[in-house]
Amino acid sequence: MIPATFDYVRPGSLDEACQALASDEDAKALAGGQSLLPLLRLRLAYPSTLVDLGRLPELTGVHDRGDHVFIGAMTTHDEVMRSSLVNSACPLVALTTATVADPAVRHRGTFGGSLAHADPAADLPAVVLALDGVLVARSAEGEREIPAAEFFVDYLESALRPGEILLGARIPKLGDGWGYHYEKFHRTAQAWPIVGVAAAVRRSNGSIQEARIGLTNMGPTPLRARAVESALQGAELGDQVRQACEQAAEGTSPSGDLHAQPDYRRHLARVLTHRAIRTAAGSP
Numbered sequence: 551m552i553p554a555t556f557d558y559v560r561p562g563s564l565d566e567a568c569q570a571l572a573s574d575e576d577a578k579a580l581a582g583g584q585s586l587l588p589l590l591r592l593r594l595a596y597p598s599t600l601v602d603l604g605r606l607p608e609l610t611g612v613h614d615r616g617d618h619v620f621i622g623a624m625t626t627h628d629e630v631m632r633s634s635l636v637n638s639a640c641p642l643v644a645l646t647t648a649t650v651a652d653p654a655v656r657h658r659g660t661f662g663g664s665l666a667h668a669d670p671a672a673d674l675p676a677v678v679l680a681l682d683g684v685l686v687a688r689s690a691e692g693e694r695e696i697p698a699a700e701f702f703v704d705y706l707e708s709a710l711r712p713g714e715i716l717l718g719a720r721i722p723k724l725g726d727g728w729g730y731h732y733e734k735f736h737r738t739a740q741a742w743p744i745v746g747v748a749a750a751v752r753r754s755n756g757s758i759q760e761a762r763i764g765l766t767n768m769g770p771t772p773l774r775a776r777a778v779e780s781a782l783q784g785a786e787l788g789d790q791v792r793q794a795c796e797q798a799a800e801g802t803s804p805s806g807d808l809h810a811q812p813d814y815r816r817h818l819a820r821v822l823t824h825r826a827i828r829t830a831a832g833s834p
């Protein structure tokens with residue numbers, strides 16, 4: 551289908567971009583267009599103006615900030631997955647990004663677009679949530695920080711206010727002793743996950759000291775598997791870990807669709823959480 555008519559602006563500065571969004575409540579930011587343009591073509595969205603963020607160098611790149619890595623919102627998935635800094639300091643982000651879509655989408659789609667779109671079926675929100683990332687937004691009024699736990703509000707709804715631009719996200723470096731894995735169940739013809747599980751695990755002497763787990767597509771927003779995280783504290787690799795992972799669907803509310811009914815998604819969450827934890831912990 552052909553989108554409804556819209557105006558298009560490509561600001562040359564962040565201030566101009568904030569101004570363009572603030573002056574028109576029906577304007578929308580345009581990043582890689584990999585989610586927004588299909589919505590326009592299906593006429594599920596009809597913004598009056600698209601504010602293209604493609605000329606704002608402040609929004610691109612990956613930066614080492616000591617105890618965290620800052621990933622600019624307009625950094626493409628391809629740049630993120632190839633970044634040596636992301637691979638060394640926050641490997642869970644790199645290895646999950648490599649599972650997103652296909653090379654063509656990864657060259658256009660952006661890290662920030664994936665977060666701002668707040669699709670519970672997207673892979674990166676659960677990762678940023680599991681790692682306790684902090685999102686940074688800017689509007690004509692100034693800058694503010696939003697913890698990932700408060701950013702994903704509902705289905706396709708983030709905590710961004712009208713007129714706000716996502717600048718990027720801070721991803722804390724977890725340090726030594728952590729292992730990571732992203733386990734994703736998807737149809738072979740498509741990369742979108744039916745269910746995904748992001749896991750970061752600190753292991754010592756055959757048991758798990760700490761675990762962070764984010765669930766993809768198990769509710770209207772990405773979720774933390776808090777019950778499993780608590781049960782894994784001090785759990786020995788083997789049966790104790792298996793038992794802890796049985797709680798992976800607790801507190802979730804997956805929807806049913808053509809690909810999976812809620813019960814099947816709950817089953818997947820348990821199985822994939824166990825696999826993700828075992829792999830992250832380096833357990834056979």
Ligand code: FAD
Pocket residue numbers: 578579580581582583584585586587603623624649650651652655658659660661662663664666667671672673674710714715716717740741742743
């Ligand atoms: P856009 O489409 O440009 O924008 C999306 C939304 O975010 C819009 O509402 C826009 O206004 C808003 N927005 C974007 N950037 C900002 C910003 N800086 N500040 C404020 N608002 C902003 N994703 C997965 O996670 N896993 C997959 O397996 C997967 N498979 C895909 C397969 C296909 C064929 C396609 C087309 C997409 C797929 N995606 C997948 C989605 C892809 O990852 C997109 O990159 C992502 O959803 C949106 O990023 P974008 O840069 O294209 O954002």
